[in-house]
Amino acid sequence: MEALSSLAFGFSVAFTPFNLALALAGAALGTAIGALPGIGPINAIVLLLPLCFSLKLPPESALILLAGIYYGSGYGGRISSILLNIPGDPGLVMTTLDGYPLARQGRGAAALALSGIGSFVGGTLTVLLLTFLAVPIARLAVAFGPAEYVALMVLAFALLSTMGQGRTAKTWAAICLGLLGAMIGIDGGSGVERFTFGSLEMLGGIDFTTLTIGLFAVSEILIVAEGMRSGAVTHLGSGDRLKIGELVRCLPAMLRATGIGFFLGVLPGTGAAVASALAYTAEKRVSNRNDTFGKGDMRGLAAPETADNAAQTASMVPMLALGIPGSGTTAVMLGALLMYSITPGPLLFTQRPEIAWGLIASMYIGNVMLLVLNLPLVGLFARLLLVPNWILFPGVLGLSFAGVYAATNSMFELLLTTGIGIAAYAMRKMGIPLIPMLIAFVLARLLEDNIRRALSISDGDPMALFSSPVAILFWLLAALTLLVPVLAPHLGRRIRTVSDSEGG
Amino acid sequence: MKAGLSGDRITGSLFLLIGIGAIWHAWSLDVPFAADPVGPKAFPMVVGALLAIAGASILLRPEEIEWEVGDYGRVAVVAGASFLYPLALEFLGFVPATALLCFACGKAFRGPTVGTAIASLALAAAFLLLIDTLLGLPLPRGPLGI
Incomplete structure (x- = not known):
C-alpha cells in the first residue's frame, strides 16, 4: 500500500489551487487547440510548450500544465474526427470510422459523449495500473547499469522500427538523423564542438522548442497548404442523447480496449495509433454480428477511443519508470523534463517524488476534469470547427513563431524553425516518420553518455556492453524484434498495413 | 500520381x-x-x-511512394513568408511583421483580401496582448512601439 501513500502525497502536490488551476487551464486550452481541424494533440502541446517554459513555472507545475494540455488536446482532436471526418493524429483515424457515420445520423452529441466516457474509462483504468506498476518497474530498473540502459534503448529503437509506421530502413534513418541532430553543439565529456560548422548560434545545440515547432507545427501547415483539406462540418445534431443502455452495451468493448491499449502503450514505439487500430479490429471481430461496424456502431467508436487513451496514458510508464518515451507526446514531455535538468528514470520516484507522483495524481485529475469540462461544453468547442482555414492556419503559424521567439529571443532560431519545418515537410512527403526522429533526439544524450560510461569502466573494451545477463537479454530481444519481419514476412506486412491504413 | x-x-x-x-x-x-x-x-x-x-x-531497394499532387505555389508562399519573417520582425516590430506573415499565409489559403487583412491584424494584436502584456514575455517592438 506504499503506492497509495505516495499517491496521496502526489495529490497533495496536485491539489494546490495553483496547480489545479493550471490543470484546468491546460485541459481547456488543449481542448480548444486540439479541436481546431487538422491540429493534432502533438501540435497542441508543441505550440504551447515554449510559453510554458518562458513562464518559469516550477517543473512539477509545468508538467501538470503539459499533462492537462495533452489530455485536453486528445479530446479536442476527437471533435474534429467525429464531426468533420478529419483526424488530427494517426491515433484518431479509427475514431472516424464509426464516429463520423454516427454524426451524420444526427447523433454527433451522443458520439462525442461516448468518446469522452470511453477516454475517461481507458485513461483512468490505465492510470490505476500505472500507479501500482510504475514503482516496481522503476525498482527493477534501478539496478540497471550503463550497459543495460544502452541495450534497452537499442531495443526501444528496434521496436520503433518494426512496429511503427513506415519502412524499417526509413525509420532507422530517422532515428539516426535524430541522434545526429542532438549531437550538434559542445560535447559535455571533452568540450569539443561537434557539427556546429563554426556557427556561434549552434554551440548550445538545437533548441528543443525550435525543433518541435518546426518538425510538427510548421510542417503541418505546409502539408495543409499543399493539399488544402476541407470537410463539411456535420452539426452536433438534434438526435437522441447517449442512452444508459447504449453505454452499458459498450462497456465490455471499453474494457477489452483498455487491455489492448495498456499492453501496446507500455511497449515503446507502438503507441496509440497501433493500439486503436488493433482494438477496433478486435472489437469488430468479436461484436460485428449484424455488420453494423463502419456504419455508426457505438462499440466501433468506443473501442478505439478507449484504447487510444489507454495507450497514451500507458506510454507514461516507460517514460516515468525508465526514462524512455514511447510516443511523440511523451518524448515532448521528456524533453521538457530535460530542459529543467531533470533526468527521468528509475531514480525520479525517490529523488523527485513531487514530480513523479504529482504528475500521476494530475493524470487522475485531468481525466475527471475533461469529463466534467467537456460533457456540458462540447457544443462550444465544436464551434471552433467553423473557423475558416484562412484564419486558422495563419494564426497557428503566427503563434508558433511568437512562441519560439518568446522562448529563445533569437532571430536565428526563427530561421532554424522554418528550415526544420521545410525539411520535415520533405521528409513527410518521402515517407520518413518524424516521431522516431524526435524520440531519438531526446534520448541521444542519455544513450551516448551511457555508452561512454560503460566503456570507460571497461577501459574502452566494447564487450562491456554485452557483459551482464540483463543486457544480453535486451540485445537478444532487439535482434529478435528486427528479425521478426524477416522470418515472418506475413506478420510484418500485416502490422504495416494496420499502421499504414491510418495514414501519416 | x-x-x-x-x-x-x-x-x-x-x-x-x-x-x-x-x-x-x-x-x-x-x-x-x-x-x-x-x-x-x-x-x-x-x-x-x-x-x-x-x-x-x-x-x-526503392519503393513506390504515393504522391498526391498539390499546389506547390501555396507551399512556396508560406515558406517564403516564414523565411522573411525574422527580418521583418527586426525592422518593423512584432505586430506589423506578424500581420504581414498572417496576411501572406491567409492569402495562400485563399482568404478574401479584406477579411484576411482584418484577421491578420487582429491575430497579431491578440498574440502581442496574450504573450507580451498578459504573460510578460517581451516580444520585439518596432519603430511604431508595437
Missing part, C-alpha cells in the same frame, strides 16, 4: 551522403582532452555509419 522510384533514390542517396559526412566530420574532430577512453568521436561515427547503411538500403 506516383513519384515512382526516384523519390526513394534521392532520399536514399541524401542519407548516404549525410551519413558519410557525419563519419568524416567526427573522424576529423580535434580532441585535445577527453575524460573517457571513448571520447566524442566514436558515437557520431557509429550513428553516421548506420545512417549510411539505411540510406544505401533505401537507395538500392
